[in-house]
Amino acid sequence: MTEPIACPVAPYTNDDENSFAYTSARSRWLTILTGVISDVKETAATSDVEKTAEAEGIIEKLEILRKELADLAALVPLAEDGGPDIALYNSELKRQTKSVPMTYGNGPWLYTECYLYRKIYSYFLASKYWKGYDIYARQKLDAFKQSELAVVELAVRYKNLSTQLHGDISKENLGVLFREFIDISLWGNATDLSLLTSLSLDQLQSLQGEAARRESEKNILVNNVDKAWAAVSDTTKYGRVDIVLDNAGFEFYTDMIFALFLLDSGLAENIVFHPKSIPWFVSDVMPVDLGVLVNALGESSFFTKGREELDYLCQQILQYSGDGKIIMRESPFWTTSLPFWEIRDGGLGGGHEVWEDLRASKLIIFKGDLNHRKLVYDSMWPRTTPWETAIGPLATSGLTVFSLRTCKADVIVGLPEGKEKELEEAWIASGKGTKDTGRPGIGWAWSGKWAVMPFTDGGKK
Numbered sequence: 514m515t516e517p518i519a520c521p522v523a524p525y526t527n528d529d530e531n532s533f534a535y536t537s538a539r540s541r542w543l544t545i546l547t548g549v550i551s552d553v554k555e556t557a558a559t560s561d562v563e564k565t566a567e568a569e570g571i572i573e574k575l576e577i578l579r580k581e582l583a584d585l586a587a588l589v590p591l592a593e594d595g596g597p598d599i600a601l602y603n604s605e606l607k608r609q610t611k612s613v614p615m616t617y618g619n620g621p622w623l624y625t626e627c628y629l630y631r632k633i634y635s636y637f638l639a640s641k642y643w644k645g646y647d648i649y650a651r652q653k654l655d656a657f658k659q660s661e662l663a664v665v666e667l668a669v670r671y672k673n674l675s676t677q678l679h680g681d682i683s684k685e686n687l688g689v690l691f692r693e694f695i696d697i698s699l700w701g702n703a704t705d706l707s708l709l710t711s712l713s714l715d716q717l718q719s720l721q722g723e724a725a726r727r728e729s730e731k732n733i734l735v736n737n738v739d740k741a742w743a744a745v746s747d748t749t750k751y752g753r754v755d756i757v758l759d760n761a762g763f764e765f766y767t768d769m770i771f772a773l774f775l776l777d778s779g780l781a782e783n784i785v786f787h788p789k790s791i792p793w794f795v796s797d798v799m800p801v802d803l804g805v806l807v808n809a810l811g812e813s814s815f816f817t818k819g820r821e822e823l824d825y826l827c828q829q830i831l832q833y834s835g836d837g838k839i840i841m842r843e844s845p846f847w848t849t850s851l852p853f854w855e856i857r858d859g860g861l862g863g864g865h866e867v868w869e870d871l872r873a874s875k876l877i878i879f880k881g882d883l884n885h886r887k888l889v890y891d892s893m894w895p896r897t898t899p900w901e902t903a904i905g906p907l908a909t910s911g912l913t914v915f916s917l918r919t920c921k922a923d924v925i926v927g928l929p930e931g932k933e934k935e936l937e938e939a940w941i942a943s944g945k946g947t948k949d950t951g952r953p954g955i956g957w958a959w960s961g962k963w964a965v966m967p968f969t970d971g972g973k974k
């Protein structure tokens with residue numbers, strides 16, 4: 514097997530006390546694993562005898578894994594479970610292991626975290642009754658239910674707008690709406706509705722709407738939305754837009770509304786969603802989550818308010834899906850540990866096939882923090898590094914890449930000189946600084962309060 518393209522800058526690692534990797538490996542993952550164990554127990558309690566019996570073995574393995582994590586033990590090669598990606602995980606383990614064994618406590622953050630999710634999944638994949646089981650489904654649906662107010666509010670806005678979209682609308686107004694929907698999809702990643710801005714055409718012009726948008730805009734550290742607008746409104750290109758999805762529930766709902774807007778307005782002819790094929794980083798969208806979303810929206814006992822608007826929305830999703838205008842396309846590449854530098858001719862782990870597929874798109878939107886980390890190799894780039902440098906071969910791949918990410922991890926590039934210092938000082942001044950590391954102001958970077966939206970046209974002329 515050939516090797517992935519190497520990055521000249523070292524990765525964030527779990528032994529770095531100044532990185533969110535450090536607490537991730539020592540406490541966050543343990544909590545997640547504890548949640549997985551309880552979920553399996555809860556499901557097993559109401560399952561038939563054989564399925565329950567099989568759960569015992571799975572729980573035992575999960576508990577051993579929990580112990581290994583707590584001990585910050587060494588990572589061992591993954592056992593064969595029939596998955597096509599095992600060999601790649603194991604060759605990466607070898608390649609990324611330096612002079613000492615790689616442990617949960619010292620390994621590269623990106624690799625060790627992907628490995629952990631893949632390892633958990635292998636216990637289910639190797640089973641008879643639990644193969645397709647989503648250990649996070651319960652959690653995803655509960656969280657979605659709790660966002661009822663925001664869900665209904667957006668459905669009402671969408672219905673109002675979509676009637677206007679079918680009428681005559683100027684390109685300028687369409688551009689305003691595009692920016693608003695991008696904002697919603699962006700902050701959907703933080704699942705923080707308080708940052709959302711007004712959407713109705715009337716309110717768009719109002720002072721209040723603009724003020725609200727400015728308010729959230731100041732937290733967007735890199736904002737290339739104008740370039741993305743130029744790419745999507747280029748009517749000389751075939752109108753396919755791709756969205757590399759992140760989280761199910763409210764975020765996926767905002768992505769879906771954005772997709773409907775693109776289709777209703779004619780800015781896109783097709784939307785291709787890219788979900789994850791296995792339960793991934795807790796809340797990531799799996800193919801089944803499209804049906805889960807439609808069912809939740811369409812079920813009057815799930816969301817009791819805004820029925821007319823929600824029914825309209827469901828009908829739109831079903832119509833577009835039925836016409837093949839909204840599709841879900843899987844690839845094993847998205848759940849490897851590989852950086853997106855492998856989305857290239859000859860890329861490993863499915864990266865080549867993804868590259869070939871994405872070439873037909875006029876705009877590829879990558880949602881969320883993890884996708885962003887993979888775009889920039891999760892390496893310790895100085896924060897003033899140009900985006901085009903940090904995305905390596907993607908800068909000249911011909912692909913039009915737009916990342917919508919609220920920052921939940923250390924890696925951030927493209928900041929102007931002096932900005933990082935300013936943010937660290939403000940973080941300390943707000944009383945949120947940590948006292949126990951060499952850099953008390955560092956936490957702003959993973960607080961989810963800031964965002965970046967960088968763009969590249971992939972060197973296209």
Ligand SMILES: O=P(O)(O)OC[C@H]1O[C@](O)(CO)[C@@H](O)[C@@H]1O
Nearest residue numbers: 759760794881882883884921922
């Ligand atoms: O769903 P998102 O936005 O990718 O966030 C997940 C990210 O947040 C974390 O869970 C915490 O930083 C990372 O492991 C991961 O990169």
Ligand SMILES: [Mg+2]
Nearest residue numbers: 607608609610
């Ligand atoms: Mg090695």
Ligand SMILES: [Mn+2]
Nearest residue numbers: 759760794797
């Ligand atoms: Mn996610």
